[in-house]
Amino acid sequence: MTIILRLFAWGLAAAIAFATLGPASQRPHLKLGQNGEHALAFVLLGLAFGLAHTRNRSFTATLVIAFTGLIEILQLWAPGRHARMTDFVVDALAASLGLLVAAVLDWKLRRTQRSLP
Numbered sequence: 262m263t264i265i266l267r268l269f270a271w272g273l274a275a276a277i278a279f280a281t282l283g284p285a286s287q288r289p290h291l292k293l294g295q296n297g298e299h300a301l302a303f304v305l306l307g308l309a310f311g312l313a314h315t316r317n318r319s320f321t322a323t324l325v326i327a328f329t330g331l332i333e334i335l336q337l338w339a340p341g342r343h344a345r346m347t348d349f350v351v352d353a354l355a356a357s358l359g360l361l362v363a364a365v366l367d368w369k370l371r372r373t374q375r376s377l378p
Contacts, residue, residue: 273306274310282342307356308359308360318364321360329349329353333348
């Protein structure tokens, strides 16, 4: 199960990178507005990485937040894209929320498993 979660997490990171750095016409558009789309993508990314990599949560969080910053910086060289500090803040906060939800779910699951006979 862990390998599937890890493949999903890294696949999601690749999809976000493509959607962020690729042609705008190829990006999926939801009716959430730009910040809503960013938040949804990065909450899912944080959740996926948080569930896939549970051994060292601080390293996982650093990796995910660094990825959000890198994606934003790389937009400086992507034609038609704009790097914005507000986008980074939304992305990083959303990813942090996803990581937090994953940590709580993992904690509850482990607690439930310990209490079972």
